[in-house]
Amino acid sequence: MEKLIDIANRAVADYGFRQAVLYGVADIARRWELSEEESALLSGPVLAELSALPIPVQPADIPAEQARVAGVIRGRIRS
Amino acid sequence: MTTADGDESIMNNHITRVPSESDSITATAESGQDSPVLMLNLNRYTVAAGYPDGDEYLTYMAQLEESAGRVDGKVLWRTPAAGQPVGGEHDGVDEILAVWYPSHASFLRLREEPGSYEMYRLRQVCFASAVIHRCPGDRFPLQPQRKWACATICANQTHPGSMKLTGRLQDKVAIVTGGASGIGRAICQRFGREGAKVVVADRNIAEAEETLTLMGATPDNASMVDVNISDSFQVERMVNEAVTQFGRLDILINGAAILIRTPDLVDVDEVLWDLTMETNVKGVFLCCKYAIPAMTANGGGSIVNISSMSGVRGVGYSVPYAVSKAGVIHLTTVAASQYTSQGVRINCIAPGGVDTPQMRGSTASAEAFAGRNEGHPMGRVGTADEIANLVLWLASDEASYVSGSTYIIDGGAWAGAQ
Numbered sequence: 494m495e496k497l498i499d500i501a502n503r504a505v506a507d508y509g510f511r512q513a514v515l516y517g518v519a520d521i522a523r524r525w526e527l528s529e530e531e532s533a534l535l536s537g538p539v540l541a542e543l544s545a546l547p548i549p550v551q552p553a554d555i556p557a558e559q560a561r562v563a564g565v566i567r568g569r570i571r572s
Numbered sequence: 573m574t575t576a577d578g579d580e581s582i583m584n585n586h587i588t589r590v591p592s593e594s595d596s597i598t599a600t601a602e603s604g605q606d607s608p609v610l611m612l613n614l615n616r617y618t619v620a621a622g623y624p625d626g627d628e629y630l631t632y633m634a635q636l637e638e639s640a641g642r643v644d645g646k647v648l649w650r651t652p653a654a655g656q657p658v659g660g661e662h663d664g665v666d667e668i669l670a671v672w673y674p675s676h677a678s679f680l681r682l683r684e685e686p687g688s689y690e691m692y693r694l695r696q697v698c699f700a701s702a703v704i705h706r707c708p709g710d711r712f713p714l715q716p717q718r719k720w721a722c723a724t725i726c727a728n729q730t731h732p733g734s735m736k737l738t739g740r741l742q743d744k745v746a747i748v749t750g751g752a753s754g755i756g757r758a759i760c761q762r763f764g765r766e767g768a769k770v771v772v773a774d775r776n777i778a779e780a781e782e783t784l785t786l787m788g789a790t791p792d793n794a795s796m797v798d799v800n801i802s803d804s805f806q807v808e809r810m811v812n813e814a815v816t817q818f819g820r821l822d823i824l825i826n827g828a829a830i831l832i833r834t835p836d837l838v839d840v841d842e843v844l845w846d847l848t849m850e851t852n853v854k855g856v857f858l859c860c861k862y863a864i865p866a867m868t869a870n871g872g873g874s875i876v877n878i879s880s881m882s883g884v885r886g887v888g889y890s891v892p893y894a895v896s897k898a899g900v901i902h903l904t905t906v907a908a909s910q911y912t913s914q915g916v917r918i919n920c921i922a923p924g925g926v927d928t929p930q931m932r933g934s935t936a937s938a939e940a941f942a943g944r945n946e947g948h949p950m951g952r953v954g955t956a957d958e959i960a961n962l963v964l965w966l967a968s969d970e971a972s973y974v975s976g977s978t979y980i981i982d983g984g985a986w987a988g989a990q
Contacts, residue, residue, distance in 0.1 A: 508933030509832040516775035
């Protein structure tokens with residue numbers, strides 16, 4: 494889960510990395526050695542969250558957005 | 573070439589001239605595969621076509637508005653209510669009120685008629701120097717499930733940013749990687765206007781489709797391909813598809829790249845280094861590897877690699893990006909030394925700051941982006957169209973004696989910093 498949150502945090506903070514995730518999610522999952530469950534989460538709900546972010550996320554908003562997306566990840570994995 | 577009555581300059585599959593009072597201008601609605609299709613016609617040529625339903629209708633309107641904007645025009649529309657379904661053969665067409673060109677104090681207006689819509693003049697009809705795409709068989713070849721839209725009114729030739737069509741790439745076949753946005757998109761549009769057949773290559777398919785729409789593409793002059801340029805198999809397929817569809821490959825523009833901000837070198841993650849290098853350097857290598865044989869098989873071609881000033885100056889906010897772009901410059905030099913003698917010219921450009929989605933997204937904040945203009949010799953960053961102009965020249969036969977070179981295009985910023 495922490496690796497997935499790390500990816501999400503980077504993608505929130507950096508538009509270039511976000512693009513790498515949005516258009517190469519399988520490649521990112523492979524490079525970060527995500528589990529099947531984590532890969533499914535990344536390519537599903539996490540991707541949806543990332544694609545809805547503003548470009549770029551303003552610096553002041555980054556911590557809150559990161560916390561929100563991390564919350565989505567934690568909620569999904571718990572359930 | 574000129575027609576018998578001399579009022580049309582037909583060149584490069586385009587017609588450039590000012591419509592006269594004797595022109596027949598009509599708009600008709602036809603039943604498409606999935607929805608009604610709006611066709612605007614000038615005499616026997618289709619000026620524009622679109623699917624007037626839902627989101628596609630809105631996309632079409634935005635496209636037309638953008639084109640009209642180039643002649644200081646404004647398209648006046650009554651947009652459908654949000655979420656309102658459009659059904660029936662003619663629904664949606666009567667949403668168009670007028671096309672207004674304040675610089676010429678004239679506008680066109682649509683009047684509803686049963687089964688068709690007559691466009692009539694309220695004052696002088698003038699499209700400025702209208703550029704009208706000539707459609708095969710005088711009828712737009714509609715494709716199911718596709719958002720093809722025919723080229724529309726554009727390019728007052730005296731308006732800044734607009735260009736007179738000269739057919740500088742007439743019938744050349746070009747692959748543009750990274751064609752879905754920014755500089756790549758501007759190159760696709762410019763190449764299309766200059767008569768090239770363009771393959772828009774990108775991983776962002778939705779935006780690549782938008783590029784095709786903005787180009788006014790038809791299946792005869794453009795296509796798109798979903799490609800990960802760091803994957804050898806996909807790159808080979810991309811080149812093969814271009815040759816299969818258009819018969820040859822003349823031009824390759826290596827524009828696809830990623831820019832991921834990093835801390836200073838000792839804190840850079842290895843995975844980000846690898847990710848950047850695989851896309852920005854290996855990707856360019858693979859595209860050249862498969863494109864060059866296709867070019868030499870047909871007598872030669874031109875490759876333009878898009879580097880960056882980050883690759884020249886060794887500064888920037890991403891270590892792997894800067895190094896990868898330096899690699900692109902040297903790859904250009906090495907490749908040119910090997911293939912210029914076989915008729916393939918290989919050049920590189922190194923843009924400075926350019927107003928693109930990537931640059932805006934990679935700049936920390938809107939304020940920081942605005943700050944980029946301050947201190948610049950020209951008081952602004954460049955536009956994607958300005959970069960596309962240089963790429964066009966390098967790709968064209970006008971640069972026939974140019975190979976192995978890297979051109980800085982930064983509005984004098986580096987010179988000013990010396």
